[in-house]
Amino acid sequence: MLVSAKTQDLLTRERTLLSDLQAFLELQGAPPETVEHARVALRTLDEAFLLVVVGEFNAGKSSFVNALLGASVLPEGVTPTTDRIYVLVHGEKPGQMEPTRDPFVSRLTYPLPSLEGVALVDTPGTNAIIRQHQALTEGFLPRADLLLFLTSADRPFTESERQFLSLAAKWGRSVIMVVNKADLLETPAQKEQVKEFVQAGARGVLGLTPPVVLISARQEQRGGDVGFAALRALLQARLSEGERMRLKFSSPLNTASELLNGEAQRSEAARTTLMEDQRFLQELEAQREHHRETMLGELDGQLNRVNRLLAEFEVRADKFIDDKLRFSNLRGLMNSRELEEQFRREAVADLPEAIDRQFGSMIDRFVESNMHFWEDVQAFLIRRQPSGEVARTRFSYDRASLLEGIAGSAKDHLENTTEQELARRLSKDAEEAMMGAMGGLAGGLIGGVSIGAIIGATALDFTGGILAGLALGSLGLFVLPNKRLQAHRQLREKITQLREALERIVRREYEREQERADARLNDAVSPYTRFTQQEQTRLQDAATRTADLQTRLNALKNEIQALA
Ligand SMILES: Nc1nc2c(ncn2[C@@H]2O[C@H](COP(=O)(O)OP(=O)(O)OP(=O)(O)O)[C@@H](O)[C@H]2O)c(=O)[nH]1
Ligand SMILES: [Mg+2]
Incomplete structure (x- = not known):
């Protein structure tokens, strides 16, 4: 076929356009047969x-x-x-x-x-x-x-x-x-x-x-x-030759139109998916916030209960001081071992066990709420199935694998973090902190004891203070009443110290737990967040490129139409 300069120019532009289209579709991660259609369209020109x-x-x-x-x-x-x-x-x-x-x-x-x-x-x-x-x-x-x-x-x-x-x-x-x-x-x-x-x-x-x-x-x-x-x-x-050439030139362009339409539809579907994904991420963040608030509410409740236990101990200890530090009990006061034993029985009483139970239930709530949160994450992910229009595009593959990553991390967390393990970690942290805070007073205790035991030991330690100086037997008339006042004051100081230490520890555990949960969620979700941002940029660029290709395509189609 004899080709004029004008048709030669058309042909060259059409080739460039078709090969640009192919490159564009490849870059967008279109399904393989779409890319193949573009390749074939270019080839059929020859x-x-x-x-x-x-x-x-x-x-x-x-x-x-x-x-x-x-x-x-x-x-x-x-x-x-x-x-x-x-x-x-x-x-x-x-x-x-x-x-x-x-x-x-x-x-x-x-x-x-x-x-x-x-x-x-x-x-x-x-x-x-x-x-x-x-x-x-x-x-x-x-x-x-x-x-x-x-x-x-x-x-x-x-x-x-x-x-x-x-x-x-x-x-x-x-x-x-x-x-x-x-x-x-x-x-x-x-x-x-x-x-x-x-x-x-x-x-x-x-x-x-x-x-x-x-x-x-x-x-x-x-x-x-x-x-x-x-x-x-x-x-x-x-x-006829002219008509054939016109058809020959236009069919690949018609193919190109259809391929561009398809890509525009996929982009639209991807945009919708991304918007929903972002809503999903926000929902997840809201869920996280809800989890945080629940825990904070729990925390205040836990602290109140611990304080009540200490207040009850204080009442018992005050009574003990009033009852025992009397002249009528001079004999009893001389026997420090006996006095300590009485203090343990009457004042300390079940404080260690009650504190331990309280900590146990706090830890249970932490663990439970943590597990619930990750179960919620999983439930959310199940709802985020990829939409059909973007099937078999690179977008859908990448997205699916990222979602799987989050689901996997939630699953992994749920399966591999056993409740006991989490509970053990939490209580070990708290005990270490309590030992640190009360270390000087709870001397003689070694690691691996419960918070309650540490508190019990600390409380007992206090009896030594009350009794100091009494053993000498040189009691003046005003010594005992003075000693009582002093003991009440010491008791209050001790309890304040315990309360502050406990509150510090509980808050610290709470904060650590929040930080861990935040870090875990962030680790799991951040590749996905990055992906949604990246894809939005890609889709914006794609819209510009599509419009450009569309303009060139229409111009060529018109020129070819005019060939007839
Ligand atoms: N009466 C009549 N029968 C025809 C005519 N053309 C084809 N047939 C019959 O129709 C039947 C099918 O013909 P084919 O040419 O094999 O049809 P096809 O469209 O190629 O079929 P596939 O290859 O199976 O898609 C054969 O028995 C033909 O003899 C016709 O003009 N008139
Ligand atoms: Mg046949």
């Missing part, structure tokens, strides 16, 4: 013009091709017959079938003088029980430059044909409707009726009325058919 025969199985596509060639080249049959795509190209002699890089596409040469420069393609029928046939033909659609859409006169334009034609329209293919087996229609009125029916049906799908020709491949094979002759003439006109 390939022969493809006149592709499509239609339901048994419509007579292979018979049509054979009739057109005037030879029995392709198998015909009453059942679904053609199981591959045959590309017939002009050659001097009937040639051998050659395989192509596609295992379902065969190429063969045949003298096609009337169709020089055009490859005639027979396809497997649609709506056959063998699903793969339809898939093959659908996959080949975007490569077609002109479609001969065959329907059979005995069942013209079926529902499945309407659907298939919609697909062709989606890809922007040019179509000639051919009603085969016209020999089955007995009267001209019947023929007219069928023709009008097919015209109306096709118009409904394409928005314009394509040429509709009634033929009989069988009669053509048996000596000649008027309809067939008309079709040959129509093809001749539609396949």
Whole structure:
């Protein structure tokens, strides 16, 4: 084909546009077959013009091709017959079938003088029980430059044909409707009726009325058919050099339009998904906040209960001091071991156990609330299933694996952090802190004792203070009342000290727990947060690039239209 400078320029721009489109789709992580369509669109610019025969199985596509060639080249049959795509190209002699890089596409040469420069393609029928046939033909659609859409006169334009034609329209293919087996229609009125029916049906799908020709491949094979002759003439006109070039240039652009539309839809779906994802992250943060508040409420309650225990101890100890530090009890006061034992029994009483129980229940609540939070995280994730429109894009794969990461981390936490372990860690921390705070007083205690035991020991330690100086037996008249006052004061100081230490420890444990939970959530979620930000930027860029490609595409389409 002689190419003018103007068409050469068009061709160059079209190539650039198609290869830009391919690069763009790859960059956006479009599904592989979309990228492949773009690659093929670019390649077809250098390939022969493809006149592709499509239609339901048994419509007579292979018979049509054979009739057109005037030879029995392709198998015909009453059942679904053609199981591959045959590309017939002009050659001097009937040639051998050659395989192509596609295992379902065969190429063969045949003298096609009337169709020089055009490859005639027979396809497997649609709506056959063998699903793969339809898939093959659908996959080949975007490569077609002109479609001969065959329907059979005995069942013209079926529902499945309407659907298939919609697909062709989606890809922007040019179509000639051919009603085969016209020999089955007995009267001209019947023929007219069928023709009008097919015209109306096709118009409904394409928005314009394509040429509709009634033929009989069988009669053509048996000596000649008027309809067939008309079709040959129509093809001749539609396949003139100029017209062919126009179609050849526009089909890849129509493919490109469809690919761009698809990408725009995927971007839109991804944008929606990302918006929902961000809402999800906010919900998660709100959940975290709720968890924090629950814990804070718990904390105040726990501190109140600990304080009450200490206040009760204080009442008992005050009473003990008043009862024991009396002249009537001088003998008892001299026996420090006995006095200590009494103090343990009457004043300390069940304080250590009660404190331990209180700590135990606090730790249980921490652990429980922690587990609940992670269960909530998991429940949220289950609700965040990827949406269908973005399926098989890089976006959906990346997103799914990040969500899996969070779910995995929640699951891992729930499975591997046993409650006992968490409880042990918490109580060990608290004991160490208590030992540190009361270390000087609770001397003699070694690690691994409970908070209650430390408090008990500290309380007992206090008796030593009360008794100091009493052992000498040199008691003046005012010594005991003084000693009592002093003891009450010491007791108050001691209890204040205990209360402050306990409060400090409980608060510190609470804060540590919050920090751990924050860090864990942050570790789990931050790659995902980064991803949503990254993808938003990508989608913004993509919108600009799409608009640019669209503009170039429309400009080229208009110029090609004007070629005719
Ligand atoms: N009456 C009549 N029968 C025809 C005509 N053309 C084809 N047939 C018959 O219709 C049947 C199907 O023909 P094929 O050419 O194999 O149909 P196809 O569309 O290629 O079918 P698949 O390859 O299965 O998709 C065969 O029995 C043909 O003889 C025709 O013009 N008139
Ligand atoms: Mg066939």
